[in-house]
Amino acid sequence: SEDIAHNQPRNTDPSRQWTRDCLFASLPDCKISLKRSISETLDSAEASLAGLELRQSERGEPRREERKRNCRPAADRMPSIILRLRSRLGMWRLNVNTSYSVGEVKVLAATEHGLDPSLLKLHADRNGRPGYSLADSESLASLRISNGALLHVDIPAELSDHATATGAMHENEKRVIQSDGSIKIVKDESGASKLRDKKMQWKYSEFCDLLAEKEIKVKPQKEAHITGCKLASDAAHSYQAFCQEIAFSTKQWGLMFGRVNKHKEVEVDVIFECGNTEMFTFLERISFDKEGNVEKMPDWNGSTKAVKLAEMMGLKCVGFIFCHHARDGNTMMSEELSFAGMLQKAFGEHFVTIKAFPNEKGQTQLEAFQVSDLGADYLSKNVLVPHEKDEHMLVAEKEHTLIVEMKxxxxxxxxxxxxxxxxxxxxxxxxxxxxxxxxxxxxxxxAESGFFCTSTALFISFFSRASFLCIPSAHNFAR
Known part of the structure; x- marks a missing residue:
């Protein structure tokens, strides 16, 4: 190669040619020797490995085949995931296997945070609605729970004192340090909840959608769902006479029962007076779920029995009546409107609100209204609340923005x-x-005065106008 590099003719020295021939002749023997050496080395390594496994088996350690079986790819095993648990004590993160049952997850979470697992309940819904509870025997794999899934933990209120200064909270909740140094969870009335409590990362479109959800766009409703109201004369005269008797000094209010005719007119037959109040904000309100259905109906001095009795007689609640003293400047105060909207949302769109008040001549005057669908929806959810200073106005809840006439x-x-x-x-x-x-x-x-019967007449003492009716015979009542 040196001769070729220097453009010199190949060296034809006989001694060098002999050396080259000897090297080529010895190559097969070298290959055989190298193979033999490699084979001996492999045999020695196998023997050493077998001896090592024998010693490991004597010590109780797994053999190589078992280690390989335990180290098979993750796709062939139940995967390990991170499970998020949201509770009153904050956001918890647990490393679990999808083969774990719900009961095992509860034990793991309770052990980590020093709680009793029997007091914990896991839900797929943040409000704990029926049908979303998770049974202890169900596995995470059967529930199709994947990495990063969020479950909700229901913890009794008395355990909230176990909260620490770390971890995220529910919406509208915060931790307050007490005088003794303990930490307590209280409702945060300061305003909107933190965005990171809802979601860690936000897209611009998602943020715009959130703002749109918090906007209350107010516009008047063109037409009511009812065309008029007919109030039974006996019921009206009895109610107005009592309002005159108390000089409209307090708000005597009640529920009206009747029917809706084919002309969409509300026909009020009877009135059940629930009592009197200074302000309707003092009364217990109806509870609604997120879909707007009634969750809990309060009993205002026997109103629950009155509703059931009316249904037995083919009547339904079609209105709300109240009285107030003489005043100027508005048709209905905010707290009256809020209560009327709540009742209309609960009993349906064919609902009328009547107010009785003294006019300039001292005579009792009646006026009828219906709350718009938008108003009934917002008022029932407490999204719109009475103004603190102006009783003629409503304001939006702190998290919402009020839009009136596009402004x-x-x-x-x-x-x-x-x-x-x-x-x-x-x-x-x-x-x-x-x-x-x-x-x-x-x-x-x-209960004693609610129902009483004689041989000639059936009296039912529930509805005002005398609580309320006398029917000549039980046959007519059944009919």
């Missing part, structure tokens, strides 16, 4: 949610014979 506004007038309904006198189908309940001096409805 942001701080408040909205009550009349924006009211539609005037024509009211007329009607003929009732029931006559009266019994003391009227829930009036001053009469006392509330009781």
């Amino acid at each position: 942001p506004a701080e408040s909205v007038d009550n009349d924006m949610f009211l539609l005037t309904i024509p009211i007329a006198e009607g003929e009732g189908v029931f006559s009266v014979s019994a003391p009227i309940a829930n009036r001053m001096g009469s006392g509330p409805v009781s």
Whole structure:
């Protein structure tokens, strides 16, 4: 090669040619020797490995085949995932296997945070609605729970004192340090919840959607769902007479029962007076779920029995009536409108609100209204609440933005949610014979006074106008 590199002719020295021939002749022997050496080395390594495994088996360690079997690819095993648990004590993260059962997850979480696992309940829904609870025997794999999945832990309120200063909280909740140094979870009334409590990473489109959800766009409703209201004369006269008797000094209120005719007119036959109040904000409100269905209906001095009795007689709640003293400047106060909207949301769109008040001549005057669908929805959810200083206005909850006529506004007038309904006198189908309940001096409805019967007439003492009816015979009542 050197000769070629220097462009010199190949060296033809006989001694060098002989050396080359000897090297090529010895190559086969070298290959055989190398193979023999490699084979001996492999045999020695196998023997050493076998001796090592023998010693490991004597010590109880797994053999190589078992180690290989245990180290098979992750796709052939139940995967390990990170499970997020949200509770009153914050956000917990657990490394679990999908083969774990819900009960094992509860034990693991309770052990880590020093709680009793029997007091914990896991839900797939943050509100713990029925049908979303997870049974202890179910496995994570059967529930199709994947990496990063979020479950909700229901913890009794008395265990909330175990909270630490770390971890995320639920919406509208915060931790407060007590005088003794303990930490307690309380409701945060300061305003909107932190965005990171809802989601760690936000896209611009998601943020815009969130802002749109928090906007309350107010616009008047063109038409009401009912064309008019007919109030039974006996019921109206009895109620107005009592309002005159108390000089409209307090708000005597009640529920009206009747039917809706084919002309979409509300026909009020009877009134059940629930009592009196200074402000409707003092009364217990109806609880609704997220879909707007009634979760809990309060019992206002026997109103629950009255509703059930009316249903037995083919009547339904079609209205709300109250009285107030003489005043100027508004059709309905905020707290009255809020209560009326809540009742209309609970009992349906064919619902009328009647108010009785003294006019300039001192005579009792009646006016009928219906709350708009938008107003009933917002008022039932407490998204719109009475203004603290102006009783004629409503304001949005702190997390929401009020939009009135395409412009942001701080408040909205009550009349924006009211539609005037024509009211007329009607003929009732029931006559009266019994003391009227829930009036001053009469006392509330009781189980003993609720029903009583004689051989000639059936008296049902529930509805005002004398709580309320006398029917000539039981046959007519059944009919």
